[in-house]
Amino acid sequence: MTLSLIDATMAVKSAPFGNNLQLMANLNSRQRAQAFNQYSILDTIRMHKEISRIQIAEITGQSTASVTNITADLIKKNLIYEKDPKEAATPGRRRVELAINPDATYAAGIKISSSRISCAVTDMQANVRSSVVIPVQFSKRPLEYIADIIEDAVHHCAANAGLAVDKFFGVGIGVPGLMKNESGVYTWNPLYKTGDTTFSDLITERLSLKTYIDNDSNALTLSHLWYGKGVHTKNFLVITIEEGIGMGIVIDKKLYRGPNRVASEFGHMVVSPGGELCRCGKRGCIEAYTNETAILSAAEKSLRSGNWCNDSGGELSLDLLIELARAGNKPLQSIFAQAGNILGLGIAALIQLFHPEKIIFSGDGVKSGELLFEPMKRSIEEHTNSDLIKPVQTIVEKWKDSDWARGAATIALKEFYKYPFNS
Ligand SMILES: [Zn+2]
Structure with missing residues (x-):
């Protein structure tokens, strides 16, 4: 019996893992090598979006004959397709480029x-x-x-x-x-x-x-890492700003999970011992200064102290605070600046630890824009050793809920x- 990677993958979908592991354990070394070569080619096409057979052979180290055979099989299974040369990203290229069939699954x-x-x-x-x-x-x-x-x-x-x-x-x-x-x-x-x-x-x-x-x-x-701003980047961080401040770490093109699949809880890094109470129960976490609840609560406190007036008459929301701050409300600007400063303090520590090539900011909170990110950038500059660390590219995503x-x-x-x- 010949079991290709794709057959094995499909089998995994429809049966319990244990059975398939047993099935795969029964493969001989040639079949395993064939499955690995298929895996390697499919993964290379995914990573490059469109790529010629010759380039695949160069990257994977497989012979052009092997690449030709395997890609023919992948085309037959509708997993990849040959792009029309007219659609190629580089016009005038003669080589036929291969791409993942988006409708494969x-x-x-x-x-x-x-x-x-x-x-x-x-x-x-x-x-x-x-x-x-x-x-x-x-x-x-x-x-x-x-x-x-x-x-x-x-x-x-x-x-x-x-x-x-x-x-x-x-x-x-x-x-x-x-x-x-x-x-x-x-x-x-x-x-x-x-x-x-x-x-x-x-x-x-x-x-x-x-x-x-x-x-x-x-x-x-x-x-x-697979489809977005990190496709060709070896080491990067993704900071997500919502009610929780989360983080994903990519080291050497792999998602770092740490032991027991525990995710990175950047938001609960303490930057101000004994400071504001965080929802996790500790005091002084980054989240306690930078999430929506923290910014709203600081704005309410400032309003009650008479630092500013809510002339709009509307209920306080992050959108309203952003609008007022952009219109020149100084007390609100300084609340966003404090949040940006705290965020920058935490990120400076991450830069010192990981030396990422880029940091991508995502999540609903990016709508605060320059109010948050300009003070954050200044804080990062202030708290990192610029002579030791290469400049880090910061990318603020245009956010969509999907x-x-x-x-x-x-x-x-x-x-x-x-x-x-x-x-
Ligand atoms: Zn916390």
């Missing part, structure tokens, strides 16, 4: 936060085909209720995009907090008060799809590409 991505669930369905290149955001008070609802909403959201998006859910490879779910394993068992999570729960089982029961759960910032970081869900879908897509013998 699809994935659903779900991002869960305290007040809403975002859902997106993506193709194999992580292009969002349809998305929806559903407001839900997550902590007040039982998990079964949440699972029902996710089921409906995936069916809704699939129908909207004209796709059948049974053609999907899997579901990726991004959640805030610390993850213990990919079944969704938490060590600590701001949304869950109690201990162990297998959330992934509830989703798999409803959608008949394998479900993968990860920390939301890790999921977003992975989507940058980006979180796209990141979550990448968790599932990664499993599709995964080298099967690693499991």
